[in-house]
Amino acid sequence: MKHPIRNLGGAALLGLLPLGLPIAQAQTAIETATTSATTTAGTISEFSPDTITVQSEATAPPVAYHYTRATTYVDETGAPVSIETVKSGLPVTVYYAKEGDGLVASRVVVRKAVSTTVPAAEETHRTTTTTTTQKTDD
Numbered sequence: 001m002k003h004p005i006r007n008l009g010g011a012a013l014l015g016l017l018p019l020g021l022p023i024a025q026a027q028t029a030i031e032t033a034t035t036s037a038t039t040t041a042g043t044i045s046e047f048s049p050d051t052i053t054v055q056s057e058a059t060a061p062p063v064a065y066h067y068t069r070a071t072t073y074v075d076e077t078g079a080p081v082s083i084e085t086v087k088s089g090l091p092v093t094v095y096y097a098k099e100g101d102g103l104v105a106s107r108v109v110v111r112k113a114v115s116t117t118v119p120a121a122e123e124t125h126r127t128t129t130t131t132t133t134q135k136t137d138d
Helices: 001-024
Strands: 036-048 051-053 065-073 089-101 100-109
Touching: 065 089
Parallel strands: 065 100
Antiparallel strands: 036 051, 036 089, 051 065, 089 100
């Protein structure tokens, strides 16, 4: 009686084996390339025809990023900004990736320039006039 049970177990394994083959054959290896972008916030110190140099508070020397035709320029809301408006002195956030020995900007978020002038303090002058009259009894 023990022999038929062993044979059933073996038959069951053999019966399931063909089902696993089509599943294994249907699987394919999929490779995906992932890219990561890093950001730096700072102020544009130089803007040339192929490079944007940014001085950030985190790094002592300014860092140069190459840009291409694929580089996008947007404002803080994500609206496109004309490259002609990008100039030295503007605060930006640069999204970039390392390619070889260089850094390539993929997106530049141009923020509004912050005024560095301090408004003059208001001066208030207060004048108090006291008039004294002397009452005489006539």
